[in-house]
Amino acid sequence: MMRRGLLLAMTIAVAMMLAACGRATDEQINQALGITPTPTLTAGGIASATAAATATAEARALALASPAGGGGAALGDVTVGARQFTTWCSGCHGPGGSGPDILKPGVLGAAATSDSFQTLLRDGDGHPTTYKITEIDDKQINDLAAYINSKSGQ
Numbered sequence: 001m002m003r004r005g006l007l008l009a010m011t012i013a014v015a016m017m018l019a020a021c022g023r024a025t026d027e028q029i030n031q032a033l034g035i036t037p038t039p040t041l042t043a044g045g046i047a048s049a050t051a052a053a054t055a056t057a058e059a060r061a062l063a064l065a066s067p068a069g070g071g072g073a074a075l076g077d078v079t080v081g082a083r084q085f086t087t088w089c090s091g092c093h094g095p096g097g098s099g100p101d102i103l104k105p106g107v108l109g110a111a112a113t114s115d116s117f118q119t120l121l122r123d124g125d126g127h128p129t130t131y132k133i134t135e136i137d138d139k140q141i142n143d144l145a146a147y148i149n150s151k152s153g154q
Protein backbone atom coordinates (compact mmCIF):
# COMPACT_ATOMS: atom_id res chain seq x y z
CA MET A 1 0.00 0.00 0.00
CA MET A 2 2.78 2.40 1.00
CA ARG A 3 4.87 1.56 -2.07
CA ARG A 4 2.03 2.07 -4.49
CA GLY A 5 1.35 5.51 -3.01
CA LEU A 6 4.99 6.51 -3.35
CA LEU A 7 5.14 5.30 -6.94
CA LEU A 8 2.04 7.29 -7.80
CA ALA A 9 3.45 10.42 -6.22
CA MET A 10 6.72 10.05 -8.14
CA THR A 11 4.90 9.50 -11.41
CA ILE A 12 2.87 12.63 -10.90
CA ALA A 13 6.00 14.60 -10.01
CA VAL A 14 7.81 13.43 -13.15
CA ALA A 15 4.79 14.22 -15.30
CA MET A 16 4.61 17.71 -13.88
CA MET A 17 8.32 18.28 -14.52
CA LEU A 18 7.96 17.15 -18.12
CA ALA A 19 4.99 19.41 -18.60
CA ALA A 20 6.82 22.31 -17.06
CA CYS A 21 9.95 21.83 -19.17
CA GLY A 22 8.49 20.83 -22.47
CA ARG A 23 5.42 22.92 -22.87
CA ALA A 24 6.28 26.44 -21.81
CA THR A 25 6.22 28.89 -24.71
CA ASP A 26 8.69 31.76 -25.06
CA GLU A 27 5.91 34.08 -24.08
CA GLN A 28 5.27 32.18 -20.84
CA ILE A 29 8.97 32.11 -19.98
CA ASN A 30 9.29 35.85 -20.62
CA GLN A 31 6.22 36.48 -18.53
CA ALA A 32 7.53 34.36 -15.65
CA LEU A 33 10.88 36.17 -15.75
CA GLY A 34 9.30 39.58 -16.24
CA ILE A 35 11.09 40.18 -19.55
CA THR A 36 9.61 42.40 -22.25
CA PRO A 37 11.05 41.15 -25.51
CA THR A 38 12.32 43.71 -28.01
CA PRO A 39 9.85 43.83 -30.87
CA THR A 40 11.35 42.53 -34.06
CA LEU A 41 10.67 44.41 -37.30
CA THR A 42 9.19 42.55 -40.16
CA ALA A 43 11.04 42.68 -43.47
CA GLY A 44 8.45 45.17 -44.71
CA GLY A 45 8.94 47.35 -41.66
CA ILE A 46 12.70 47.43 -42.15
CA ALA A 47 12.29 48.28 -45.83
CA SER A 48 9.98 51.23 -45.19
CA ALA A 49 12.10 52.52 -42.28
CA THR A 50 15.18 52.38 -44.50
CA ALA A 51 13.36 54.13 -47.33
CA ALA A 52 12.23 56.91 -44.99
CA ALA A 53 15.76 57.42 -43.65
CA THR A 54 17.18 57.50 -47.17
CA ALA A 55 14.58 60.04 -48.27
CA THR A 56 15.43 62.32 -45.34
CA ALA A 57 19.15 62.09 -46.03
CA GLU A 58 18.58 62.85 -49.70
CA ALA A 59 16.40 65.86 -48.91
CA ARG A 60 19.07 67.19 -46.59
CA ALA A 61 21.85 66.71 -49.13
CA LEU A 62 19.74 68.43 -51.75
CA ALA A 63 18.96 71.32 -49.42
CA LEU A 64 22.64 71.84 -48.63
CA ALA A 65 23.63 71.63 -52.27
CA SER A 66 21.01 74.08 -53.51
CA PRO A 67 22.14 77.67 -54.04
CA ALA A 68 21.13 80.23 -51.48
CA GLY A 69 18.75 82.48 -53.37
CA GLY A 70 15.32 82.24 -51.83
CA GLY A 71 15.18 79.42 -49.34
CA GLY A 72 18.92 78.81 -49.17
CA ALA A 73 19.64 81.00 -46.19
CA ALA A 74 16.84 79.50 -44.18
CA LEU A 75 18.60 76.15 -44.38
CA GLY A 76 21.57 77.32 -42.35
CA ASP A 77 21.87 76.52 -38.68
CA VAL A 78 20.72 79.56 -36.72
CA THR A 79 22.49 78.45 -33.53
CA VAL A 80 25.84 78.00 -35.27
CA GLY A 81 25.24 81.31 -37.04
CA ALA A 82 24.68 83.07 -33.71
CA ARG A 83 28.00 81.73 -32.46
CA GLN A 84 29.78 82.87 -35.63
CA PHE A 85 28.22 86.28 -35.34
CA THR A 86 29.49 86.71 -31.78
CA THR A 87 32.95 85.58 -32.83
CA TRP A 88 33.38 87.55 -36.05
CA CYS A 89 30.78 90.25 -36.45
CA SER A 90 29.35 91.67 -33.24
CA GLY A 91 32.46 93.80 -32.61
CA CYS A 92 31.42 96.07 -35.47
CA HIS A 93 27.76 95.14 -35.79
CA GLY A 94 26.99 95.32 -32.09
CA PRO A 95 26.29 98.32 -29.87
CA GLY A 96 28.84 101.07 -30.46
CA GLY A 97 30.42 99.29 -33.41
CA SER A 98 31.42 100.94 -36.68
CA GLY A 99 28.96 98.90 -38.76
CA PRO A 100 25.19 99.19 -39.06
CA ASP A 101 22.96 97.20 -36.72
CA ILE A 102 22.20 94.35 -39.07
CA LEU A 103 20.23 92.42 -36.44
CA LYS A 104 17.57 95.08 -36.11
CA PRO A 105 14.19 93.85 -37.36
CA GLY A 106 13.54 94.96 -40.91
CA VAL A 107 17.11 95.94 -41.74
CA LEU A 108 18.29 93.02 -43.85
CA GLY A 109 15.43 90.57 -43.74
CA ALA A 110 15.35 88.10 -46.61
CA ALA A 111 18.19 90.03 -48.28
CA ALA A 112 20.55 88.10 -46.01
CA THR A 113 21.16 84.98 -48.08
CA SER A 114 24.24 82.83 -48.43
CA ASP A 115 24.71 84.34 -51.89
CA SER A 116 24.68 87.91 -50.65
CA PHE A 117 26.95 86.97 -47.76
CA GLN A 118 29.38 85.23 -50.07
CA THR A 119 29.69 88.42 -52.09
CA LEU A 120 29.92 90.60 -49.03
CA LEU A 121 32.19 88.56 -46.76
CA ARG A 122 34.23 86.46 -49.16
CA ASP A 123 34.69 88.95 -51.97
CA GLY A 124 34.53 92.05 -49.79
CA ASP A 125 32.15 93.65 -52.23
CA GLY A 126 30.49 96.38 -50.12
CA HIS A 127 32.21 95.30 -46.93
CA PRO A 128 35.36 96.48 -45.13
CA THR A 129 36.41 92.99 -44.03
CA THR A 130 36.70 89.67 -45.84
CA TYR A 131 37.01 86.16 -44.47
CA LYS A 132 39.02 83.24 -45.80
CA ILE A 133 37.40 79.85 -46.15
CA THR A 134 39.63 78.68 -43.28
CA GLU A 135 38.06 81.34 -41.04
CA ILE A 136 34.41 81.10 -42.02
CA ASP A 137 33.61 78.24 -44.36
CA ASP A 138 30.76 78.18 -46.85
CA LYS A 139 28.44 76.33 -44.53
CA GLN A 140 29.07 78.87 -41.79
CA ILE A 141 28.33 81.72 -44.18
CA ASN A 142 25.03 79.97 -44.75
CA ASP A 143 24.53 79.70 -40.98
CA LEU A 144 25.35 83.38 -40.51
CA ALA A 145 22.84 84.36 -43.17
CA ALA A 146 20.22 82.16 -41.51
CA TYR A 147 20.89 83.76 -38.14
CA ILE A 148 20.72 87.35 -39.38
CA ASN A 149 17.73 86.44 -41.45
CA SER A 150 15.96 85.10 -38.37
CA LYS A 151 16.81 88.25 -36.40
CA SER A 152 15.98 90.93 -38.92
CA GLY A 153 12.87 89.26 -40.21
CA GLN A 154 11.74 88.18 -43.65
Ligand code: HEC
Pocket (backbone or CB within 6 Å): 085, 088, 089, 090, 091, 092, 093, 098, 099, 100, 102, 108, 120, 121, 126, 127, 128, 129, 144
Ligand atom coordinates in the same frame (compact mmCIF):
# COMPACT_ATOMS: atom_id res chain seq x y z
C1 HEC B 1 35.64 95.83 -38.94
C2 HEC B 1 34.24 96.02 -38.70
C3 HEC B 1 33.30 95.00 -39.28
C4 HEC B 1 33.26 93.66 -39.07
C5 HEC B 1 34.18 92.80 -38.22
C6 HEC B 1 32.13 93.18 -39.80
N1 HEC B 1 31.49 94.19 -40.45
FE1 HEC B 1 29.87 94.06 -41.60
N2 HEC B 1 29.96 96.02 -42.05
C7 HEC B 1 30.87 96.90 -41.50
C8 HEC B 1 30.63 98.22 -42.04
C9 HEC B 1 31.41 99.48 -41.71
C10 HEC B 1 29.56 98.10 -42.93
C11 HEC B 1 28.94 99.16 -43.79
C12 HEC B 1 29.63 99.10 -45.14
C13 HEC B 1 29.08 100.05 -46.15
O1 HEC B 1 27.94 100.47 -45.99
O2 HEC B 1 29.79 100.32 -47.09
C14 HEC B 1 29.15 96.70 -42.89
C15 HEC B 1 28.11 96.19 -43.64
C16 HEC B 1 27.62 94.91 -43.49
C17 HEC B 1 26.44 94.40 -44.12
C18 HEC B 1 25.55 95.16 -45.08
C19 HEC B 1 24.49 95.85 -44.30
C20 HEC B 1 23.48 96.51 -45.22
O3 HEC B 1 22.88 97.48 -44.79
O4 HEC B 1 23.31 96.04 -46.34
C21 HEC B 1 26.28 93.11 -43.73
C22 HEC B 1 25.18 92.17 -44.12
C23 HEC B 1 27.39 92.80 -42.86
N3 HEC B 1 28.18 93.91 -42.72
C24 HEC B 1 27.59 91.59 -42.28
C25 HEC B 1 28.69 91.28 -41.52
C26 HEC B 1 28.91 89.97 -40.97
C27 HEC B 1 28.00 88.77 -41.16
C28 HEC B 1 30.07 90.02 -40.28
C29 HEC B 1 30.78 88.91 -39.56
C30 HEC B 1 31.14 87.78 -40.34
C31 HEC B 1 30.58 91.38 -40.39
N4 HEC B 1 29.70 92.11 -41.15
C32 HEC B 1 31.72 91.83 -39.81
C33 HEC B 1 31.86 96.61 -40.60
C34 HEC B 1 32.17 95.33 -40.15
